[in-house]
Amino acid sequence: MPSPKLRVATTSLAGCFGCHMSLLDIDERLSSLVELVEFDASPLTDLKTPVACDVGLIEGGLCNAENVRTLLLFRRECKVLVAVGACAITGGLPAQRNALDVRDCLESVYLTGVGLEGGTIPRDRELPLLLEKVHPIHDVVNVDYSLPGCPPSADAFWAFFEDIAAGRAPRLGHGLIRYD
Amino acid sequence: MTEDLATIVARHRHDPRRLVEILHDVTEAYGFVPKDIITELASMLAVPRGHVEGVVGFYAFFSDEPRGAYRVLFSDGTTDRMGGSIALLERMRASFGLQGEETSRDGRLSVGTTSCTGLCDQGPALLVNGHAIGGLDSARLGDVMALIRAEAPLAAWPRELFAVRSNIRRRDLLLATAITPGDAVSAAARRGRDDTLAEVARSGLRGRGGAGFSTGAKWGACAEAPHEPRYVVCNADEGEPGTFKDRDLLADHLDLVLEGMTVAAFAVAARHGFLYVRAEYRFLFAHIANALAARRAAGLLGPNACGIRGFSFDIELRRGAGAYVCGEESALLESLEGRRGIPRNRPPFPVTHGYDQRPTVVNNVETFMAAALVARDGASVLRDLGTRTSSGTKILSVAGDVERPGVYELPFGVTVQRVLDEAGASRVQAVQVSGPAGTLLSARELDRTIAFDDVPSAGAFTVFDDRRDLLAIIEHHSRFFAHESCGFCTPCRVGTTLVARTMGRIASGHAARRDLVDVARVARVMAKTSHCGLGLMAGNPVLQGIEKFRPVFDARLRPDDALPTFDLDASLDKSRDVTGRDDSEAHFTEEVRP
């Protein structure tokens, strides 16, 4: 009897989907992967809300209120939460705005930039508000594992899944840890 | 009116080793150390400009930014806080319209805080342009504010405001024995160098400054080290929060201290001594200078000191400049040499490579006093008191929740409870012995003893009753280390700030189990891997707190695994403000706790 498949949810917060692309890069191993795991909420399945998952993979850091809400939801629904990629782990490229004042950012993008005469800053309820700083996800929730890289290599993803499916604590061997 | 730079530098003989002294004088003349003065000073001393800038930036009492004509620094010691210093500080800021920013717009006043100033028994305290004012209450602060408002020159402020009284409450061997200046040195001379060293070793005298190293062994190693000249340094940096005994020892028993330094100089054949006193004790400087002059006039210092042919020894007063780490002996030597107070790599040790890379004895104020008595009366004066591993007496600075704060001399081996009884304490929750770097005792441990092999103490003895918020105290102690870390090594430079911030969240009830695990781990990293005693001890408040007061921590932790490390809702403030939104999506409320 095959053991039940791991339920895996994934999401991209303030990220570029590069990590998701890299996950798909595991190519022919993808077929072995679906033997091991079943995807719940994920851009890959187009389902939005994770429910009672074993593993949550988070790409991207926290840039706005919606990112935070999604992250809290994933933390609640996933037994094991994984920070995937430089952005989730450090804030990444989006965090380079941290040297600037968020007020100045918004004003220069919507009001004072060239050609924006008469512009306004949107105040739509549907638009998530920006956090003052971009944060790595471990600033808000407990993170069980991190898969570094920008993006992490397909081999790193694969090693991670192999470990976790075998019930081992994931450990990236040499050559699989990369920060860029 | 402003003394010109050339005069200052000339007075210090263009000696870059005197840079800390020079910067004190520059600060006195200009109110701060202007950037162009740094450049000029560097060229006059023939050192790189970056060196001078780095020294200015290291010491809390120097700044290259203009500061108010009145610079008020509230002492931020543990007992200052217990006495309400924060409320007083806030009141002063509010009264002058300062919102946390340091200097008022008109440049008249700057208000800030500084680490414990050593008036723990007569606090809360503050410094105005470096001059201490203790016993602050609402009325006294009102007087200070009125004087500032009236722009009265400091010289015209009532002298009474600046009165610091000695506060010795119990005398034993060191504080009760009278000595005629020169007697101990003469006795040492009669005994001879080798026998004096042997006598000090036999007395079992161990350093009173913290580490408890054998004074006889230290002097012996220095005496044997080649390379003249040798130096003797008295460590009166006394920066550990809660300690103030050296203050009173220098005020009331200075002759015995100087006598001990001279005995050491004779024993190791040193020609020059330094008395390094923290700048916070400015009120002692004139007294010390006078005492040194008197000893010179009496022939106790100088050529053929104490009438000993061929023994030339003099002592120079040197000031610290607001850096606790300079109490660490090798950082102190760096400071004496005009550098940033970064502890040195050891080996080599100061006894062979100290001041100017020459053999140097560094001892605490109290150690020198005890050594002087040993020289005069023999090893038994100490041996007959205290315990087998800890001979003699210990002078404690007792403060906090006690009826009679002050300086107490008691034989080693005395129980903590006995000290509490002497000073009058009830409802004791905890006692911090030897300051934040020392030992935090719970009420279950009051039968323990003050001794090197039980609870060692460099002098502080601070009592907290059961009404005190212990977590706030631990947070405060952690912040002290973060502020005082020299920044040389990674674990202390980063770890102290991590611990302080995490303790802040724990104490304010914004932390979860993860934070406790993290803070303990960081504290252990510091305790194992730091370069000097500051970092090695900086985790003590947290580690001992968790060990002994775990329920207090647990009661303050939220039940979650982890909480955000920053205020999520506040993080939307600016965005809310520019967009003018206030809808439910524009706030975080309960959902931060899944």
Place this chain on the structure above:
Amino acid sequence: MTTDRRTFTLDGHDIPFDEGQSVLDAALAAGLFIPFLCHKPGYEAHGSCRVCMVRVGGRWQASCTTPAAAGLEVESTVEDLVAMRREIVQFLFTEGNHFCPSCEASGNCTLQAVGYELGVTTPHYPPFSPTRPLDASHPEMLLDLNRCILCELCVRASANVDKKSVFALSGRGPTKHLVVSAESGRLADTSFSADDAAAHVCPVGVFLPRGQGFRTPLGARKFDVEPLRVAALRRAGGT
């Protein structure tokens, strides 16, 4: 295997040493790797990064500042020691602003390579996100202090090798920072040149030669080609 050279042991291996050599240098010369950051062979040991911590006779010490001595028993590759080193590297990532994907030094950076060596996958702690300046005044080189780990190698190189003392440290504790020795604080107002030793010792990505960024393709950079351990041992062995 008997030699007349004196030895100490490192994780049970006999390590010969020369008088005056540190435990770290002797270990590297003998082909055993201990990670290090603030040390550079040929420079006086510094002892500030604490990445090279070992236990000597049970006492925790920095191997770069511990003189080798006959009979020492040194532990290095022990899990609790490695865990401490990992923590220290995490501290350094937490303290500065390190965004490797957009850093020119990536692939050539020793901090990064030490992180790989030790298996560091995250800074773990809440980032300090300090505000640190970029000095673009100099015609040959940019200084991006966001990545400075305060190892003082450039300070030492400029003072002792270049005899220029262009760099110094100011502040203390968490406010400690690198300063340029000029009243303006600008690199252009010093005698610094891109040929200085100081321009080439930085273990991270602070010194950025103008117009040369990202020249080396991925896969061909220093630590792409050989991991830190291999590179350090090769250099120490002189091969």
